[in-house]
Amino acid sequence: MTTTAPTTTTAKISVREVTKEFDLGKESFTALDRVSLDIADNEFVTVVGPSGCGKSTLMNILAGLEEPTDGEARVDDVVVTGPGPERGVIFQQYALFPWLTVRKNVEFGLRTAKVPKAERRERADHFIELVGLTQFADALPKMLSGGMRQRCAIARAYAVDPSILLMDEPFGALDALTRVNLQDQLQETWRQDQRTVMFITHDVDEAVYLANRVVVMAARPGRVYDVVDIDVPYPRTEEFRLSPEFADLRNRVWSSVYHQQGRTVADRDGA
Structure with missing residues (x-):
């Protein structure tokens, strides 16, 4: 069975102008700055970005483990105010x-x-x-x-x-071969019993291989910098990993993550 990206435009997860500041005593640190993002029902979205870009903070807000300083996060159009059974959370530690x-x-x-x-x-x-x-x-x-x-x-x-899986670097502590095998296992599990997935990773190859869309975040403060569509049907195999198409997508995401050099979203878009 071939699986393609969801065609619905209904947002399962909706993040609107979310800002998160942490009190550091005499100063405050802005982890997220006016982040907005929609994720459709049954969509698989990966989130990448440099250290300190607020990926885990964003997931914790969606999980109901943190509250935004400003803005709101919604699941099924209901404001997130705490943990809920419709959201399953998987961390790097088992x-x-x-x-x-x-x-x-x-x-x-x-x-x-x-x-x-x-x-x-x-x-x-x-x-x-x-x-x-x-x-x-x-x-x-x-x-x-x-x-x-x-x-x-x-x-x-x-x-x-749960109708939503929030996954924070779930394969980050594993060796390379085990990681690749679990990517394939997760892909197959998602195809058989679909959920909406938000998957945080530092691994650009992993992000491209798994996702319908890759969200690239920028740091200091954390914000959405780019969104890359991965318009490749499932199941994805080793053939896709070795293809020129994969290389092109990987290079675009890699460039957005590692070559930001302090640019803003407006700089990227030529505004």
Whole structure:
């Protein structure tokens, strides 16, 4: 099955003029400056940018873990005021319970939501199979590799049926081969059981390979600098990674991220 970018124009996530300032005692630091961004239902958006550009701060605001100083973030046209079950969050650290098996970890959110035992087991096993961990359902996290632990974390996020996945450098601590394998696994999981995904990464190749759109942010203060459409159908394979088209897209994103040299968005657009 070939999957293309969503055709709907309805915004699942809407960020409007969001500014975030942090109090540093006698001074304040502006992490985000009037950031606006829409993400459509079932769209896969990656966010890249130099260190200090506010990528994680933006995700934390969407997750309800931080409040904006000004502006607002909306999910399904409802203002975000705190965490919610419709938003699953996956961080670089796996945050698995070491004393629980893979299945019990995946069931944890369902147990908290008081889902009946039989349904918990059925849903957990479905998502464990989806991420390729069926043979390890009864294993403890210490028996898993780093990549397998992250797949368990992804299954746990999916199991509570969020309509949105917020992923902050989920593969950042993994070796290159494991990272590439998990990119393919995530792509396939998203294609089978689509969610709206916002995926933060420092890796330009990863951003281009996974996304419908790549959002490039600029730092000091954090703002949207460029948006690059990746108009390539799914599934994407090694053939795409090695293609001239991939190289061209990668070079455009790389240039926006690493060759900003203090330019503003207006400078980029020739205003």
